[in-house]
Amino acid sequence: MPTEEQISSAANPQPVPKADVAGSDGGHLDETKLEKFFIGSIDQGTTSTRFIIFDGVGHPVASHQVEFTQMYPQSGWHEHDPREIIESVYDCIEHATKKFIDQGHEISDIKAIGITNQRETTVVWDTKTGEPLHNAIAWPDTRTKGMVRDLKERDGAEDLLQICGLPLSTYPSSVKLLWLLRNVESVQKAYEEGRLSFGTMDTWILWNLNGGLEKDVFVTDATNASRTMFMNLHTVKYDDTLLDFFGLDTKKIRLPKIVPSACPDSFGSMASGILKGIRIAGCLGDQSAALVGQQGFSPGCAKNTYGTGCFLLYNVGDKPVISNHGLLATVAYHFGRKPVYALEGSIAVAGSGVKFLMNNLGFITHSDKISDLAASVEDNGGCVFVTAFSGLFAPYWIDDAKGTIFGITQHTERGHIARATLEATCFQTKAILDAMERDSGHRLAELAVDGGMSNSNLCMQTQANIIGIPVDRPAMRETTSLGAAIAAGFAVDIWKEFDELKEINQKDRMIFQPSISKEESAKMFKKWGRAVEMCRGWLDSDESNGDF
Incomplete structure (x- = not known):
């Protein structure tokens, strides 16, 4: 049997600091200046919501996290209460901001807010009242298996992948919406009366944070829209062929406007709460946010969460x-x-x-x-x-x-x-x-990693050995939240040049080099x-x- 010392060494193979790797750049951020600017990040995930406040260098300075209820009405079904999720967002913002203030900062120091969210999760609400018409159907939900089988037999099914980039499966929002239209009377009625609003979680959150019916900010960003099967991947617009395939009449259902992921105007501002008046300037689906948070800005860059x-x-x-x-x-x-x-x-x-x-x-x-x-x-x-x-x-x-x-x-x-x-x-x-x-x-030159299993040195060394290229692990691993903050900060000119974004969260990264042939x-x-x-x-x- 290996000795205790050998076990410890094998379980924790030591990676190399990225700064010591040939060709690494130390970065060119003006840290003294950027540490005075702050961006809030709403990270609305599958099981919990977080709000993290980052400085302009990408360091988290205050945060709060709340878990919310997971509903499983039947085998394979997975739902969330849209109202509870909004409450969790406000709760996290309130507590994290108070921690921020307790550190001696001012609310005015927060220059913008970004949002990242669980993708594909589908919410429908009454356009006239703003009330949800059903629980949100979460992205892992598989109740649509039979429907997907039937849809694959329809004329034109084989063409969808080329238009939207997604195959027919239980994951996209499209089939979840179709199930709601076929099985929930209140949703059917709202559709027939032309008062049905559809959105992924980002749209629902943005609409509520902006005050709901009063300002009616009804938008989604391109990353989230690309998970619905309603958007043409090439034009970044809703596609009539896709909508017709799913039998949707746009006169009866309201689809959110598709806007860029970083924009100073499209996402509105906080209508109430402790951060009332603060601009919302960035929005990304969670896996896209993680890629941005890992600075995956060049073709050939990859991240694994x-x-x-x-x-x-x-x-x-x-x-x-x-x-x-x-x-x-x-x-x-x-x-x-x-x-x-x-x-x-x-x-x-x-x-x-x-x-x-x-x-x-x-x-x-x-x-x-x-x-x-x-x-x-x-x-x-x-x-x-x-x-x-x-x-x-x-x-x-x-x-x-x-x-x-x-x-x-x-x-x-x-x-x-x-x-x-x-x-x-x-x-x-x-x-x-x-x-x-x-x-x-x-x-692929190297693989950026984050998430729970990336904490294991043994696992990451094994990963480098198997893929035969370096594995790059950041010291600060809240990369999904950071990605949303980067989008918002870039929109309001905290970072003015795109190349600056590549330098965020680069300190103390570690490289696992392949160690086998x-x-x-x-x-x-x-x-x-x-x-x-x-x-x-x-x-x-x-x-x-x-x-x-």
Whole structure:
């Protein structure tokens, strides 16, 4: 068995400070000046809402977070109360701003507010009263499975991907809205009477923060609009072909105006509360915000957020790239010039795989102990864990796969399975990045990372080894909130040159360099590929739950 010292060393391989890497630039921000300017960031996520106040260098100086109710009325259904979410936004703003004031700052020091939000989550409300007509249907909700199957059989279904960059699935807002129109009487009635307002979470928040009916600020940014299946990815406008496919009459439903992600005027200002009068100047969907927060401004830049699952965004420049390898095409950000586009891939199981070992198998008592357990062995002992708990997502899209561990012998220990669990996320990340490079034609130079699993040095070193390029981890990992702040700050000239944005949050970043040969990495990935092929077919078509 490895000694305690060896375990500690293996669990925490030491990355290199980015400042020490050849070619790194120390940055050119006027820190003395920028530390006097502040931007608020509303980060409205799937399970909680936060408000963080950043200075002009990108340092968080005050924050507050509130969790809100998750509703699961039926299996596969996932809903939020739109009113509770607005209350959580005001609550977070109030508490964080009071902390800011307690530090000796003035409210007038906050120059603007940005918003980032859970994407695809769908809200409908009465245009005349402003009252929600149903709970918001959250992005992971799968109640529309049957509807999606039927839609795929419609004429024109095969053309949608080329127009909007998204395949028909349960994720986009379009099918959620369609379900509401077909199944909720109050929504049907509002539609027929021409008083139905539709929006993603950003639109609902902006409309309310601006005072609702009084000012009627009814907008969405291009990144959120690109997740609805209603927007033409090439024109960044609503598309009649798409709207006709879903049977929507724009005389009966109000769709928010699509505006750039950074704009000094389009998003209005706070109508009430402790920050009344402060301008709202930026808005980005959460994964786009993370790319901006990671300074992914050049084609070939990519970020991976390791949360419950993983979301990878890969900058492809100012022309959309429609994937031929199972990825999504989306707007990365739109800062008032040309929109910049990205390819996106998602992994269903990342941090949830660690929780599976902890909660279901009792391997560890806390998720941050996974690295120590994985480092208790020298390698995976021949184990490969395909964590297909609900099939495999991009770029495989294997619906009939189940979670499968290969290579177990009488010598297999918990540490081997722990290491194989971390490696599963890293292997899937490589598969997506390979697909992104084939689709985009851009070679990836390094991968920026954030999210819970990025805290593990062992996991990030493994990731660098498997993808064969450096992994770049920031010291300040609130990159999603920072992205919204950057959009707002850029709109109000806190940063006047685009190149300045590349220097934000660059201090104390760490680089994980690959430490194994390309041949060894390729051998590992080849074995992973065999395991993926062998995990197919566990779910028969006549099995409702996949159980025998």
